[in-house]
Amino acid sequence: MPAEPSRPGPKPPRQAKREAASRRLLEEGLRLMARRGVQACRVEEITAAAGVGKGTFFNHFASKEAFVAHLVDMVLTDLARRVRPLGLAPQDGESLLAGVGTVHLRYFQLRPEAASLLSQACALERDSEPGRQIGQRLAAHLDLVASMLAPALGPLDWPQDHGRELALAILSLSCGFFWFGRPLGLGPESPAALLDRLGRLTAQGLAPRSG
Amino acid sequence: MPAEPSRPGPKPPRQAKREAASRRLLEEGLRLMARRGVQACRVEEITAAAGVGKGTFFNHFASKEAFVAHLVDMVLTDLARRVRPLGLAPQDGESLLAGVGTVHLRYFQLRPEAASLLSQACALERDSEPGRQIGQRLAAHLDLVASMLAPALGPLDWPQDHGRELALAILSLSCGFFWFGRPLGLGPESPAALLDRLGRLTAQGLAPRSG
Amino acid sequence: MPAEPSRPGPKPPRQAKREAASRRLLEEGLRLMARRGVQACRVEEITAAAGVGKGTFFNHFASKEAFVAHLVDMVLTDLARRVRPLGLAPQDGESLLAGVGTVHLRYFQLRPEAASLLSQACALERDSEPGRQIGQRLAAHLDLVASMLAPALGPLDWPQDHGRELALAILSLSCGFFWFGRPLGLGPESPAALLDRLGRLTAQGLAPRSG
Amino acid sequence: MPAEPSRPGPKPPRQAKREAASRRLLEEGLRLMARRGVQACRVEEITAAAGVGKGTFFNHFASKEAFVAHLVDMVLTDLARRVRPLGLAPQDGESLLAGVGTVHLRYFQLRPEAASLLSQACALERDSEPGRQIGQRLAAHLDLVASMLAPALGPLDWPQDHGRELALAILSLSCGFFWFGRPLGLGPESPAALLDRLGRLTAQGLAPRSG
DNA sequence: CATGAATGAGTTTTCATTCAT
DNA sequence: TATGAATGAAAACTCATTCAT
Numbered sequence A, B, C, D: 001m002p003a004e005p006s007r008p009g010p011k012p013p014r015q016a017k018r019e020a021a022s023r024r025l026l027e028e029g030l031r032l033m034a035r036r037g038v039q040a041c042r043v044e045e046i047t048a049a050a051g052v053g054k055g056t057f058f059n060h061f062a063s064k065e066a067f068v069a070h071l072v073d074m075v076l077t078d079l080a081r082r083v084r085p086l087g088l089a090p091q092d093g094e095s096l097l098a099g100v101g102t103v104h105l106r107y108f109q110l111r112p113e114a115a116s117l118l119s120q121a122c123a124l125e126r127d128s129e130p131g132r133q134i135g136q137r138l139a140a141h142l143d144l145v146a147s148m149l150a151p152a153l154g155p156l157d158w159p160q161d162h163g164r165e166l167a168l169a170i171l172s173l174s175c176g177f178f179w180f181g182r183p184l185g186l187g188p189e190s191p192a193a194l195l196d197r198l199g200r201l202t203a204q205g206l207a208p209r210s211g
Numbered sequence E: 001c002a003t004g005a006a007t008g009a010g011t012t013t014t015c016a017t018t019c020a021t
Numbered sequence F: 001t002a003t004g005a006a007t008g009a010a011a012a013c014t015c016a017t018t019c020a021t
Helices: A015-036 A043-050 A054-060 A064-087 A092-111 A110-123 A128-155 A160-184 A192-199 A201-206 B012-034 B043-051 B054-060 B064-087 B093-110 B110-121 B129-153 B162-186 B192-206 C013-037 C043-050 C052-059 C063-086 C092-111 C113-123 C128-155 C161-186 C192-199 C203-205 D013-035 D044-052 D054-060 D065-085 D093-110 D112-120 D129-156 D160-184 D192-199 D200-208
Strands: none
Touching: A015 A054, A015 A110, A043 A054, A054 A201, A054 C203, A064 A092, A064 A128, A092 A110, A092 A128, A092 A160, A092 A192, A092 A201, A092 C052, A110 A160, A110 B162, A128 A160, A128 B162, A160 A192, A160 A201, A160 B110, A160 B129, A160 B162, A160 B192, A192 A201, A192 B162, A192 D054, A201 B192, B012 B043, B012 B054, B012 B064, B012 B110, B043 B054, B043 C092, B064 B093, B064 B110, B064 B129, B093 B110, B093 B129, B093 B192, B110 B162, B129 B162, B162 B192, B162 C128, C013 C063, C013 C113, C043 C052, C052 D129, C063 C092, C063 C113, C063 C128, C092 C113, C092 C128, C092 C161, C092 C192, C092 C203, C113 C161, C113 D160, C128 C161, C128 D160, C161 C192, C161 D112, C161 D129, C161 D160, C161 D192, C192 C203, C192 D160, C203 D200, D013 D044, D013 D054, D013 D065, D013 D112, D044 D054, D065 D093, D065 D112, D065 D129, D093 D112, D093 D129, D093 D160, D093 D192, D093 D200, D112 D160, D129 D160, D160 D192, D160 D200, D192 D200
């Protein structure tokens, strides 16, 4: 057994190189699949962009579909990293909801590839293993958001057992805005103020009217 | 002079049969492409379901992509038929916006195939002619909705020249809800009351708080 | 029975119209098949150019291949009409051979479509009936030319039973010149004097050297 | 340092196998396309004959048309290899011309597939890239032959700037003889003496009559 | 007869995946 | 483990031919 296998320090170069290849594949894959379409983007394009041989792709990922599932996981994990902190500081329900909505919207504004990928990933057949994984990963994200929003549901008079639907509405609005907006050039050109208002839309739309 | 050549009456049977085949192709195509995915759905599946030969498909539509563009047009025309009446009766801005949102949401709830199709159609390459048509058709729909919402923008303090973004938000929320919700089984199972609240979300979210 | 069925006079208009359509199909077919290639040229292109419906084509010709066979016959009959008169006036063998060569060359110079058609028609499968007909028609033309050249063979010391080969050489040179020359732009641009010399080539090449 | 990395010696077996497959594809392709017709011959027939999978064909050649262009290049290169030596030894013009004609004629007699291929290749659409290549390759061959014949043109009183036409006449006669002769069974059955006389035809046909 | 809509066999080409090196 | 050549299932699309009107 090599020395210090658990110390995070400098990894054995073999392992480091392998991980770097994996990272490059995922990065370039996300970029290309978003730009050219998940189906239209060929595996060889991705490996060429990542600077590795075509066969290497299948040493790292079981199939193209599994690769997409991996990307979905990556994107949602990345998104969750921005959303989760909002649950740490105690806030009133409306602010929490507004924060979650705004973070989602800003995330997809900065990363339109993520919106493109998620929208297309849903089209993968449900009867393949990676397809199921994508659905489950999406559900997990909605569950996470729903659990964060749980404290806000009561005051907003939203049924506790339908938090997922609220999370789904937030995801749909934010992700769809850049997916459907892409052919129109909307999204990148929309003023930040507008997008922020849209981010708070859910919160204010559900808030009780004081009038 | 032949009798009443302009009366629509019984069409020549040739023409009628042809139109019926076209209609069946579009109906079955929408259903199958939504269920199995636009790309995964083979042309032959559609023609088999429509009860015509494979070649007939290409007598009616120049390509599979052109067929999808036709479907998008059909769906958006259908949707517009439900939305347009809302602009006829004078209402306050908030009611108008709520109506438009609710109609969109209900439309996609009743026709999840429509949500599925629109979401997938955006993935078609932008550099093909049918791909461009899809983008333009989508823009036309947003323009229609934006023009209907125009009277509501002022009171809601939404910039007049960004009506499209508001329409885009409504479309994204309603269409995306059933697209992203599909793998989770959400949508058909969500209580109608929830969906109605989501339909009014945009209206209430933008309305000035009276407090 | 209608009156005067055998008098050549004004034909019944039905018949006349039918023959006109046939003629237009053959004319346009020859033009288009020469320009775009026999295989690449679709039946519908021909009927469109001839101003008749697609189905009419198959009322006049059993198949596309049979149509090509008909064109070959037409072209070779036309060519024979120019060649045959040379056999009527008594001439010395060399002059006869030169005349036949020159007529062939001039024919294909004026009608490059004919050269194109004949060259391509040889590619039709030999195991179809029209394919066999094409071969036989070509053989018949060579036999005609050979029989005309027969009196010239003796003086030129060319074996009497290989007249076909001589005819074949004349056809190859004249037809091939415009077929292989087409991609190069040769043929139409070649000075008439050169072509005339080539037309006499066979005659002079076989003539006994007086030196 | 590895031993002699530059010595051509035994190639890496990977590369050698690949080249062998390419060679087999070209050989079998030439044979089959000549026999059954360029268009009628399916790619799968060629790969089956060459003992490789269907996909391999497209790893080696961009398209069926590109494959034909490659074959044309191969055939003309092969033909040029026989013709070129004639230009090295100084001869009088007539002998040179006779040599070139005879070599062409014998080449196509021994390789009727070559005549078949060249004749059919000219039918490929001019507006595709491989189609253009074929035309250019043919022009290059005629230029080569024309340049070889250049010294002979003066004595034969043939204009220096129309050497191409002379080369074209030689090619047409020799190649066309076996192309048009194929359906008739001429060519392989023609006595060698006749063919030799035809090979010298151009030379003697242009030579000044000493009488 | 003329027409043109319907038909489906046939063909090229693509591309994810495998596997020998 | 990386590579890229080989593979063949799959799918869109073509187009000659048929036939009901």
